[in-house]
Amino acid sequence: MAVPKPQIEAVLSVPPLNVTEPREVRHVLVDEALKAGRFGGCYNVVLYYMKLNEEDNGLFLAGRIVESLGKSLLEKPILAGRLHRKENGDTEFQLVPNDSGIRLLEARIPMTLSEFLELNANNDLEPELVFWKDIDEQTPEYSPLFYIQVTKFQCGGYTIGISCSLLVSENLLVDNFLGKWTDMHNKMLPPNEMTKTPIFYPPGLVSYESPPTEIITRTPSRNGAPSMVFKITAEDANFNKELAMLCVEEAEQRLGRKMGSEFSLFVKQSSEDIKVEDCSNGICSEHVSELKKKITPTTWEDFGVYEVAFHEGNKPVHVSRWIGSVSEGNVIAIPYPKEGVSAVVIVTLPIENGL
Template sequence: MEVHENGGSPRQSQSLSELQIVTMMSVPPLKMTEPRAVRKVLVSEDNTRAIHGCYQVVMYYENLKEKEHGWCLAGLIVESLARVLLDHPLLAGRLQRREDTGFEIVANDSGIRLLEACYPTTLSHFLHLNEEQHHLVFWKEIDTQYPQFSPLFYVQVTNFECGGYSIGISCSLLLAEVFLVENFLGKWAEIHMNMSPQHEEIQTPIFHHPRLKNPESLPPDIISRTQRQNGVQSMVFTITTEDANFSMELWRELAMLCVKEAEQKLSTNLGSEFSLVVKESSEVAKVESCSMNGWSVEGMRVKHEMSASRWEEFGVYEVAFFEGNKPVQVSCWIDSVSDGYAMVVPLPYLKHKNACAVIVVSPPLSSL
């Protein structure tokens, strides 16, 4: 889509910081999760900072038909989210502290957080400015002391004056494999398009009333969000190995290989130590401190193939909530990390016997 500045009306010249969040609610799975899934996060007290960090994506959509207006999408999105969460209950769960192991994510059906907002400008004008996109996605830092009150997944639907809209998603990095492995966005969009035709008869969506004039924003103390950290960069690598079974030692070696490659391509430095998160299985994620001291690429003996990817390559440009209306633009990034960070996720869908994705995140500029 060609983007351009759409006029210079007083309304459009207003500060884009005037985002209004008009609705906030929690969306649990459609049915109670039984049995409750649990994922242990094995982490020492010295490495608890590694539970922070989120993957964020914003997808921008034009308003092709009246029924595709963002107000209607927000009104119907509650049910499609509730349905897709049946297969991904951990997203609607919470992180709980455990004295013996650190933390665990429990699918307790507390729900993801869903927000609806409006912006005082058109979509084309916003894309032309290419500023303040972080306002279109919500994230609140996990409270390390009381993590059971912190959602791990947020969705924000933002409506523009022209009828276009954006869908912004924030997901804890501890659950980011739903995008890399499980095609969460594709499944959600498919469910949304295939919902019962009876929804076409709904004149006013339950979640928000599109005829409501001049909606008031929610109080700031309710919608305060974590400020975006500038300078955070990330890369995603796909690695396959031959004649070697994955182990913590091998995962550590592969992570350091990717860190070295990312430092060169991003012109950054993660430092001599970084946090390493390994998803050993669907039930266990292990966090440790990893040191680059004394390590070299030449020391690796395992045959491997490595390719660099971008988050955009994992299907986000194909996500259509209404038939034929794919995003006109997508932005992806990682935020809320304080130190260098690497995460290893096995990729069972590849035909190779041993394959994994490695996410490498540089610390924000302020911490370098």
């Protein structure tokens, strides 16, 4: 059976409903040794929903979520912002919540959701359900940090595909932006509005028989990079390169693949700072055994809340999560405010043969 690809029907930007003031920026500290691709990679989530009833239909979902999404962004305006290069050097950047908006795409695929899930069991089809375009190294201020793709199936089922830059991934992994957004969505939408065409119905606003390629060109998918999730299980543990290397070593042993001699390390140091640096693989600490006690392998299910519904009572039948658009390995460390845990760490190993 030939596998059809989703057809993009509409593209629009969704900013916060109100202007963000004050604009609290996040400093991005970049190691001078890093080369092109310093901001590559994204955190991907795909949520699958069957059609619950006539009211819960993917037909108008993209239009319905615009207002609730804009309102939710009032609490997390950084997701609708952009990355800017500071004037005093090309290795100093800032994440600025300038309300440029996240990118929302509506797509349609000529098959049922059940058929897609069956085909996906033996094929890598999920990248078609998310959209990502790498941050442009020369003009990062024009690159969205967050994309949402709503894909409608013939059966009335739908998927919500989310891609966000690794620089803001903690909003999904730790801050539960998705859960807060769906709560807002269900509170805002009266039951008698479910069957009405929404005001912000994307195909009614912008529609293309053949969408312009300069608008919808995506970064080619480079899936296949295996990832492993860890938690640092000491409240007073300061995350450092040695802990990163121990996580890498554990991931290499469990996944049967090597990181390589160097990798990129993303460390969110505070709400105002995130550091991206080159890290050489290898352990030289005299206290390895003590450090290992602070590391616990875990799963994606421990982080982020994804049992969410855009229509009350209809939770996803399946959820997928992965680190996408990477060819080289990296490690992401994010503070995790939970008793007995100080950080969540994600190790992504390189794609085999550079594919």
